[in-house]
Amino acid sequence: MMSFNLMTLCTGVLLILSASLWSCATAQSDVASDCCLTTSDRHIPQRVVTSFTIQTNNGACRIPATVFLTKKGLKLCAPFPSENSWVSKLIDSILAGPVRKPSKHRGKKQRKQ
Template identity: 80%
Template sequence: MQRDNMMFSNSMTLWTGALLILSVSLWSCTTAQSDGAADCCLTTSHRRIPQRVVTSFTIQTSDGVCRIPATIFVTKKGLKLCAPFPSENNWVSKLIDHILAAPVHRKPKGKKQRRQ
């Protein structure tokens, strides 16, 4: 009887250990996938992007999860366009300056006030 209890205890310990290892493995895979690696530019285009279609930008550096430095421009339609790093192309830095100089249009919160 004591031997059966010992075998049951050992198999429970084994199953608990296996379950712990499996859950840690799955958690680390999920964490690695959520690092934003899917949002990295893999290549850039030197083709100029018209100012009228761009609403914002982000800078991608190569010291994180992404492999190349790039500028990611976001269009009015939500497309992400990969351009060279600002120091590599003059038109990229001019487009960034244009975006930064544009006034921010904010919608008023709450009810509209009536004019009297």
């Protein structure tokens, strides 16, 4: 009788342990991903974009996309670079860095002090 209760207790503990480990593993795989669900062909001005990331459909996201981050913190979803030439050009301009404006000293020499 004693061995039956001990065996029941061990089985119960094992089941509870297994259930808790299963729920932890399931909770970690259900992490919400911030994915683009659709993309827009509408051109995004270079002056509002600060950076970009490429979203692939290999992980949690279902579609490939280019995610542009604006100065206001918005994420704009555009097609994959290979699908639209304007996306590739915008990425190239971001990678090239900011464009410096030429100085306004037209032909005037600055004096040395």
